[in-house]
Amino acid sequence: MSVYQIELNLRTVKKQECVDVTELIERTVTESGIVTGVCSIFVPHTTAAIIANEHFDPNVPRDIAKTLCSMVPDHGPWDHPEENAPAHVRASLLGSSLSVPVTSGELFLGQWQGIFFMEFDGPRSRNLKVTITG
């Protein structure tokens, strides 16, 4: 068994954005040379999240983001004295880590599934820390 770890960089261009990182993660799995195991993706930020959902229709992650933006209102009342308070809440409702299987040297995803970096306080320079074990 071995472990492969890398930091990936991305740049968001809007306040709220759903960045499809499926290919980026798939390339990392190939580079790792690991055949069977788990690819653990971590967001080292507090106003962004990582999810797996449909990427065939890009409206799906946008519907997810829109729902979070209406469930968690822009104007609180919030105790955190910055305008990005709701972005912190939205991020934690989706989560900071995702573990996807690695099978036959490839990322194991469902037919319609992709991986999205969910930005709630952009535009910013962002990172993903990926650890593949197997």
Added chain:
Amino acid sequence: MSVYQIELNLRTVKKQECVDVTELIERTVTESGIVTGVCSIFVPHTTAAIIANEHFDPNVPRDIAKTLCSMVPDHGPWDHPEENAPAHVRASLLGSSLSVPVTSGELFLGQWQGIFFMEFDGPRSRNLKVTITG
């Protein structure tokens, strides 16, 4: 250290359903022969999720599903042009992956805890990809 990976199949019979998969996953941990490690469970679908919560009273997962169904309304407006748009959103609020410890060759769960496959767009034939590392 070693890695054991398997795909489990299940069949949901209702539109919304909370399937207790605790025994199914426990059996997989036993089969793996792994004594200490992590059992990573992944849902390769975009309208279903995986959670750990109380399975002593089956009303608990149902309360969770009902809350999601009322928080995320059936009729949007949704951009995704299919009636299952809210099912995608509900699934991502719960999450696609769950990592449970393996201790003394068994799944390590709290006294009241079970693992549930949360269906939001059934009935369907579904899978779970389980990877045990340790």
Added chain:
Amino acid sequence: MSVYQIELNLRTVKKQECVDVTELIERTVTESGIVTGVCSIFVPHTTAAIIANEHFDPNVPRDIAKTLCSMVPDHGPWDHPEENAPAHVRASLLGSSLSVPVTSGELFLGQWQGIFFMEFDGPRSRNLKVTITG
């Protein structure tokens, strides 16, 4: 590669509480001696959760908890015949497991990021099961 597993104990003192467990987890990573890998944190309870979010301003986790308490009302109607039904729902919206990278023998977190045990049905004696693989 090796695996290190430990159970950590904590005591919550309020009904709802955000306990900063960052240092506790960091110490565990140091004890493990593992240099590169993943630290998987699991909550073996059904009315508490684990998240990574800002710990520079402690108002951030409190805003997250407050949002959950207003999104998931205290008085249902709930099918679970105990007053802690909403605590179960709030916990599952945040999640029971979190996987954080281990890099250069340390927990890899973003600049503002900390790890919080989110109590929704305290005060109670609680545990965290931590498994470090790498």
